[in-house]
Amino acid sequence: MVKASAPGKCILFGEHAVVYGQPALACSINQRMTIEVEKEETFDKWRLDGRTFNPRKHPHIDYIRQQLPALDGQPLHIRVRGSIPKSSGLGSSAALSVALCGALQQLRGEDIDLMQASRLSHQAEAQAQAGRASPMDTATSSFGGFVVLSDTIEEDLDFIETRTMDVDGTSYQWHLHTFDADIPQGVALVVGNTGVHGSTSAMVKQVANLIEQHPERRVELETIGAIARRGIQAFREGNMEAVGQAMTENHIVLRSLGVSSPELEQLIRAAAPSSLGVKMTGAGGGGCMIALTTSPEQTVGDIEMAGGRAFITRFNEPGLGIEHIM
Numbered sequence: 001m002v003k004a005s006a007p008g009k010c011i012l013f014g015e016h017a018v019v020y021g022q023p024a025l026a027c028s029i030n031q032r033m034t035i036e037v038e039k040e041e042t043f044d045k046w047r048l049d050g051r052t053f054n055p056r057k058h059p060h061i062d063y064i065r066q067q068l069p070a071l072d073g074q075p076l077h078i079r080v081r082g083s084i085p086k087s088s089g090l091g092s093s094a095a096l097s098v099a100l101c102g103a104l105q106q107l108r109g110e111d112i113d114l115m116q117a118s119r120l121s122h123q124a125e126a127q128a129q130a131g132r133a134s135p136m137d138t139a140t141s142s143f144g145g146f147v148v149l150s151d152t153i154e155e156d157l158d159f160i161e162t163r164t165m166d167v168d169g170t171s172y173q174w175h176l177h178t179f180d181a182d183i184p185q186g187v188a189l190v191v192g193n194t195g196v197h198g199s200t201s202a203m204v205k206q207v208a209n210l211i212e213q214h215p216e217r218r219v220e221l222e223t224i225g226a227i228a229r230r231g232i233q234a235f236r237e238g239n240m241e242a243v244g245q246a247m248t249e250n251h252i253v254l255r256s257l258g259v260s261s262p263e264l265e266q267l268i269r270a271a272a273p274s275s276l277g278v279k280m281t282g283a284g285g286g287g288c289m290i291a292l293t294t295s296p297e298q299t300v301g302d303i304e305m306a307g308g309r310a311f312i313t314r315f316n317e318p319g320l321g322i323e324h325i326m
Ligand code: MEV
Pocket: 011, 014, 015, 016, 017, 018, 019, 089, 091, 132, 133, 134, 135, 136, 137, 200, 204, 282, 283
């Protein structure tokens, strides 16, 4: 039996616009998905959490198991555990795919290959999102820490690789990087969950339709890119007031793109007075918001008073890792 885990993520800047090649910053969080894989002894079919595996219901898993065949094609039993709520914008599906890659690599007798896990999981996400997926979530879950996607190779960041993908007939390129960051003492990240499920593929499609029908609205994606660039710079300089301000500005443009929701707006309004900056995180339409704050307990309380579930999360958690081999 092998067991691997991978972290969820928060997007600090740039969701949606990053699908169209704009810069973005994400960080891993201390909520993780854990995958256990073992030989299926009882049935001659693959199983997932005790039930017969249905490839149509779990296209990510199906894609990855085909790319990384193990144990001469014998059926396997996959168990999924984790503390990342589903469809919440915290990258549960990316973390699941990445952790599964790690577990299958181990089962194949290979060393953990973060680059392969990141690439395969990105392909799996792209399939599930009608080809519209940036490598943001899957790279953050694979490598952990802070991940910057940029439209140029940034000399002063640690370059990982360049990824290219066709989105709606246009080829986009992302240069992936990581970097070390020292978060100033006393600054925390609070996550507020609306409890409403958001569908990434539906929200990404909504933005694709919007810019297809109104090409002039691409300028909003470019605005997000400009805000992200400024926010990333402020983050690296440790200027958390400027980071917070850029997060809030980023949210305003996301709201104008139509990917926020009344529930997200309610939590964001509640958290704003005690925070340096607030925004939705991930695809939206429900899911989570984040607040950068120097009074995390107060911010958690304010979000909960407004009807959300809130927690303080650590940023900069390790990426894909093996937990156990038997
Ligand atoms: C979802 O977590 C982030 C999006 O930008 C989609 C993507 O990057 O593939 C909305």
